[in-house]
Amino acid sequence: MNLQAxxxxxxxxxxxxxxxxxxxxxxxAWLVFGRWRGRFLLEALVALPLVLPPTVxxxxxxxxxxxxxxxxxxxxxxxxxxxxxxxxxxxxxxxxYSLPFAVQPLVSAFRGVDRALxxxxxxxxxxxxxxxxxxxxxxxxxxxxTALVLSFxxxxxxxxxxxxxxxxxxxITRTVSIAIYDSAQALDYAAANRLALLLLLLSFTALxxxxxxxxxxxxxxxxx
Amino acid sequence: xxxxxxxxxxxxTQRRRGASAFVLDVALRIEPGFTxxxxxxxxxxxxxxxxxxxxxxxxxxxxxAGDLLLFDSETRTNLPPQQRQLxxxxxxxxLFPHLTVEENAGYGLAHLPEGQRRARVREILESFRVxxxxxxxxxxxxxxxxxxxxxxxxxxxxxxxxxLDEPLSALDAAVKAEILxxxxxxxAQRRLPILYVTHNREEVDVLxxxxxxxxxxxxxxxxxxxxxxxxxxxxxxxxAAGFENFLAATVLDLREADGVMRVRLEGTxxxxxxxxxxxxxxxxVQLAIRxxxxxxxxxxxxxxxxxxxLPGRIVALEERGALVRxxxxxxxxxxxxxxxxxxxxxxxAVDLPVWVVxxxxxxxxxxx
Numbered sequence: 157m158n159l160q161a162x163x164x165x166x167x168x169x170x171x172x173x174x175x176x177x178x179x180x181x182x183x184x185a186w187l188v189f190g191r192w193r194g195r196f197l198l199e200a201l202v203a204l205p206l207v208l209p210p211t212v213x214x215x216x217x218x219x220x221x222x223x224x225x226x227x228x229x230x231x232x233x234x235x236x237x238x239x240x241x242x243x244x245x246x247x248x249x250x251x252x253y254s255l256p257f258a259v260q261p262l263v264s265a266f267r268g269v270d271r272a273l274x275x276x277x278x279x280x281x282x283x284x285x286x287x288x289x290x291x292x293x294x295x296x297x298x299x300x301x302t303a304l305v306l307s308f309x310x311x312x313x314x315x316x317x318x319x320x321x322x323x324x325x326x327x328i329t330r331t332v333s334i335a336i337y338d339s340a341q342a343l344d345y346a347a348a349n350r351l352a353l354l355l356l357l358l359s360f361t362a363l364x365x366x367x368x369x370x371x372x373x374x375x376x377x378x379x380x
Numbered sequence: 381x382x383x384x385x386x387x388x389x390x391x392x393t394q395r396r397r398g399a400s401a402f403v404l405d406v407a408l409r410i411e412p413g414f415t416x417x418x419x420x421x422x423x424x425x426x427x428x429x430x431x432x433x434x435x436x437x438x439x440x441x442x443x444x445a446g447d448l449l450l451f452d453s454e455t456r457t458n459l460p461p462q463q464r465q466l467x468x469x470x471x472x473x474x475l476f477p478h479l480t481v482e483e484n485a486g487y488g489l490a491h492l493p494e495g496q497r498r499a500r501v502r503e504i505l506e507s508f509r510v511x512x513x514x515x516x517x518x519x520x521x522x523x524x525x526x527x528x529x530x531x532x533x534x535x536x537x538x539x540x541x542x543x544l545d546e547p548l549s550a551l552d553a554a555v556k557a558e559i560l561x562x563x564x565x566x567x568a569q570r571r572l573p574i575l576y577v578t579h580n581r582e583e584v585d586v587l588x589x590x591x592x593x594x595x596x597x598x599x600x601x602x603x604x605x606x607x608x609x610x611x612x613x614x615x616x617x618x619x620a621a622g623f624e625n626f627l628a629a630t631v632l633d634l635r636e637a638d639g640v641m642r643v644r645l646e647g648t649x650x651x652x653x654x655x656x657x658x659x660x661x662x663x664x665v666q667l668a669i670r671x672x673x674x675x676x677x678x679x680x681x682x683x684x685x686x687x688x689x690l691p692g693r694i695v696a697l698e699e700r701g702a703l704v705r706x707x708x709x710x711x712x713x714x715x716x717x718x719x720x721x722x723x724x725x726x727x728x729a730v731d732l733p734v735w736v737v738x739x740x741x742x743x744x745x746x747x748x
Binding site for chain 1: 433434435460461462463464466467468470472474475476477478487488490491533534537
């Protein structure tokens with residue numbers, strides 16, 4: 157089995173899902189509790205990777221990361237090298253590509269929190285931030301798990317963006333899905349099958365966790 | 381005392397899709413003790429409470445709790461709910477389902493050191509007799525217990541005012557009475573103004589110190605429950621206060637010296653003397669008369685102070701436990717409540733000719 161590709165994919169998925177949770181919490185909170193009327197634009201933007209062909213996203217990212225754009229030059233200055241065809245580049249691409257999978261579960265979890273609880277918290281003297289920490293977050297537990305698991309699983313299996321941004325460098329940007337593609341191209345169906353089956357099982361397990369949590373099969377809180 | 385009263389002058393227009401705008405326009409002064417805010421749903425009771433608590437913003441007005449100014453549209457003062465020092469118990473109670481009873485009760489005391497907080501929480505849970513449930517989650521205790529926890533959670537913060545939005549509506553009468561007794565005991569020394577929203581007549585009777593009737597965003601009546609309910613001004617109120625007879629009438633003439641006016645019941649030749657009201661001859665008015673305030677006689681009564689004596693005929697008799705509902709046709713129909721004993725001794729029966737007797741002041745006038 158191509159252990160190197162597997163480990164790379166797992167590392168990428170872990171980094172991306174943790175970073176995404178950090179990005180998505182404030183973003184989702186703002187989408188749900190913010191008062192800006194143009195929020196729908198941001199919602200559309202966040203959901204864009206769901207419908208956009210990965211190659212389109214990957215193409216523009218590749219252009220953006222190139223040395224001719226301010227972003228590309230910034231990365232050059234920060235990392236000492238361009239982002240294209242590097243692990244960091246994969247992380248950036250995956251963050252964008254998996255964003256809706258982290259934001260949307262959080263949005264629907266936050267929406268599900270009874271507004272009266274927030275009012276009660278405010279009247280009892282708690283600030284917005286404390287209300288978020290003490291009431292909204294704990295009651296959005298299933299949304300948090302869902303966001304983490306879905307962004308992990310989605311990043312693990314991505315192909316188009318990775319290929320466009322990262323290419324196929326063993327140990328650096330060759331992820332599991334690209335290794336599967338390689339094996340299949342080389343007619344090594346046995347190797348392709350081993351990795352493919354693993355991804356299938358991982359994805360199924362991840363989704364089972366998501367549905368179990370949302371059905372409150374496992375919940376740290378007693379039923380309401 | 382008056383320095384601790386809650387005063388609120390609130391005007392708020394709420395646009396509603398597909399309907400005319402709802403306008404809340406009230407001025408209230410809530411003295412220490414219970415004040416009942418009574419009115420049908422949609423009257424603006426909860427909106428008013430939200431404005432006081434800082435959860436909704438009035439377009440205009442001034443709200444103060446004692447010497448603490450909460451809102452003033454003129455000076456653009458608008459304290460956030462966190463700084464208003466109010467307690468608000470919601471209709472749904474809004475207990476935090478993921479926190480224990482103890483954590484719920486201590487939620488508003490985050491600024492206190494751990495030890496002090498625990499002591500205050502223990503004390504308030506004991507006052508409301510739920511100290512034994514401290515480690516339970518709200519989902520694990522009964523409705524009445526949840527209610528007690530919600531009260532404890534709000535009151536432990538030493539608020540200036542207590543707002544209660546139909547908190548007891550889901551409880552049975554015995555549990556309700558116990559909780560109210562505990563709340564009264566708690567408030568006996570503290571003398572907080574308590575604004576208690578309900579549309580339940582029973583709660584009005586139990587709590588009745590003062591009441592304010594809100595309808596369609598306006599204060600319709602104010603006073604002791606007896607004053608308010610004895611002199612109803614509008615039909616919906618009259619129905620709540622137990623009137624059975626509603627009669628449309630036209631004003632014939634005013635006798636201001638006697639404090640009365642004569643009216644003719646609509647569609648009949650029957651004339652009635654009723655209390656003087658702000659009206660002119662030819663105006664249409666609505667009368668409300670309680671079935672229990674009407675007397676029946678089998679002979680024409682003489683030497684009686686009652687001014688309205690009408691001949692009629694019984695058209696229906698219906699026994700309902702301790703009272704009998706008698707329908708009498710005098711040109712207009714009246715529903716009269718009498719006791720089964722009266723039915724026997726007067727030998728009341730369908731088709732019997734009777735006289736209906738109504739005192740002038742048993743006729744209540746309703747605004748159109």
